[in-house]
Amino acid sequence: MKKAYAVIGANFGDEGKGLMTDYFCRTNDNPIDIRINGGAQAGHTVCTSEGERHIFSHIGAGYFAGADTYLSEFFIANPMLFV
Structure with a gap:
């Protein structure tokens, strides 16, 4: 069961x-990270196993764990921050 x-x-x-x-x-197993709303102002902090701290804005905080990130229609992306 999922x-x-x-x-x-x-x-x-x-x-x-x-x-979290x-x-x-x-x-x-097979995690999926879904960003429902918000935007680039978000700052989801994750610490790697090497002790490095990374703050995610557009990409979901489960990225380092291999999770795919899906952005809903209510998420506001800032294309300039992808450059």
Whole structure:
């Protein structure tokens, strides 16, 4: 049976959503990271196993765990930040 985890914040900013997303993606098979809304102002922080800190904006915080990122129609992308 497939499991789904939703990491939802209470609009307080730094709540650990990036860390939880990274954890769920690392501990489950075939993870998918879906960005429902928001945009480039997001800052989902993940620490690598080497101790490096990375802040994700457009790409989902499960990227280092091998998760594909899907952006919904409500996500606002900033093309200039992809350059």
